[in-house]
Amino acid sequence: MRKRLPGWLADAALILYFVFSLFPVAWMAILSLKPANQLFSTYFSFTPTLDAYRTVLGGSEGIPFVRFFGNSLVVSVGAVALSLVVGLPAAYASARWRFKGSEHLMFTLLSFRFAPELTVIIPLFVLYQKLGLFDTYTGMVWVLQLVTLPLVVWIMRSYFADLSPELEQAALLDGYSRTQAFFKVALPLVKPGIAAVSLLAFIFAWNNFVFPLILTSHEAQTVTVGALSFLGGDRPKYHLTAAAALVSVVPPLLLALTIQRYLVRGLSFGAVKS
Amino acid sequence: MRRTLRPYLLVVPALLLTCGILYPFGLGLYYTLFDFSAAKPQPDLVRWENYRAVFTQDAFWNSAWVTVLYAVGAAGAETVLGVSVALLLHRSSRVGRILEKILILPLMIAPVIAAIIWKLMLQPSVGVVNHLLEPFGLGGVQWTDTPTGALLSSIAVDVWVYTPFVAILALAGLRSLPASPFEAAAVDGAGWWYTFRRLTLPMLWPYVLVAVIFRFMDSLKVFDIIYALTEGGPGDSTVVLQIRAYLEAIRFQRYSFGISYTIVLWAVVYLAATVLVRHLGRIQRKAAEVSG
Secondary structure (H helix, E strand, O other): OEOOOOHHHHHHHHHHHHHHHHHHHHHHHHHHOOOHHHOOOOOOOOOOOOHHHHHHHHOOOOOOHHHHHHHHHHHHHHHHHHHHHHHHHHHHHHHHOOOOOHHHHHHHHHHHHHOOHHHHHHHHHHHHHHHOOOOOHHHHHHHHHHHHHHHHHHHHHHHHHHOOHHHHHHHHHOOOOHHHHHHHHHHHHOHHHHHHHHHHHHHHHHHOOHHHHHHOOOOOOOHHHHHHHOOOOOOOOHHHHHHHHHHHHHHHHHHHHHOHHHHHHHHOOOOOOO | OHHHHHHHHHHHHHHHHHHHHHHHHHHHHHHOOEOOEOOEOOOOEOOOHHHHHHHHOHHHHHHHHHHHHHHHHHHHHHHHHHHHHHHHHHOOOHHHHHHHOOOOHHHHOOHHHHHHHHHHHHOOOOOHHHHHHHHHOOOOOOOOOOHHHHHHHHHHHHHHHHHHHHHHHHHHHHHHOOOHHHHHHHHOOOEHHHHHHHHHHHHHHHHHHHHHHHHHHHHHOOOHHHHHHOOOOOOOOOOOHHHHHHHHHHHOOOHHHHHHHHHHHHHHHHHHHHHHHHHHHHHHHHHHHHHO
16 A cells, blocks of 8 residues: 555545535525625625525515425425335335245336436326326325335335344244234334435435426425525525525435435445445 | 235235326326327327427437536546545545545535525626636636536536535445455555556446446436526527426427427436446456455
């Protein structure tokens, strides 16, 4: 291991990358604290104010941002809950038994991860108008399965597969039923995996933009679309946009920091374990 | 009997949900055979006419070209930068250990929000980037107002968001490499570059390739970043395929024609996935030989 980079140079390179990585977020925070009349005249020296947050959260620009925030919460939690209820048994089944069609189902689910969203959304846009699901929570929770279900099934399958079947067999010998063995033995053992995958699925659902952009208009609209709408209109409202953007990234960032350890397996759909 | 039925019962709910998502896909495929639009709610069968129209349109080939440039540029830059960051973090200096904790940040920000942030930063009047560049004599750069600038800016946002993705997977790979080949190389007095090229890179490559596959296929279907940053402009310079499909289907309400675009893109992504996954299998076998 001779002729390596000297330590300080490597550290300097790292710091350079992290400045690139963190500065935009810091700058957004600065912009959001600017008073409207100093928006164009200064860059770093100004009298900070929370006016932008008051305006955004008060909804006085005609954009009910707090409701959008609530909508994001409802549809993301709904989508994750549905994915868990449906996905956990499927993940368990495909990890424990080799049965006809299981690989087909798994790869169909995986292909959702890589399908261009609009292939499904444009027909759904037409379909939802007819069915009355356009701009509803139900419609959003349904379509978000495209994001959350493959994640839950693939990651939980890798967790169940890592679990030795002998534990459940021992439980069966002790007189447990298969169902009991699943709920009382297998499920508690993969609890950290379930927690991590739920949070990751929540973040992805929360961050989604194209579904609410096309399939909602006002009632079920979410923060990602809401934040962008501050950029529309005649007069630029840059400080409000910054405040809205900052508010909308708080939940995913907080959750992400709690699941650091599980991210590798989560982000690679179980393909890479750490 | 019960024993053989059980796995099927467990997957039934997921199967139903999957069908619920496949149905609109199938419906979309069916729509492309008609000339369905808001102006023509009672469509006629036109068979392959939509696809013929897609492939003979200059706009399609322009979009396809822009999409490829974007995907190759973004995935390439993220791979190089992400692996470099991972190698630097792997040295685990004190600075590295602190920075590693916040590596994930941009990746957890919604891409559309990231694009909004960068749009504000690159904005000519309030934007901070030109202000910071001014001392270097680079003040008035028109970032998103020139065709090349708009494409490069979009790629830059993609790189900002997704480099941590590559870095995290590469770092996990580096930490799981077996120690013995490196010890042997050190005993033999192998230099850093030799060790990196002959040992680290081939053994790390399967991990990196997983990341590259995810990134390349995701950037083929990029939408959020470009929608928020440039809306496809200026002119047609950043109209990638999903943006084109959106404009046709939602803005101009030519549903059938717009869906045809997404079907073509879907076929491209599917093909790319098949090729890359097969390649991944080969690479994994090769890496196993090096470490074994």
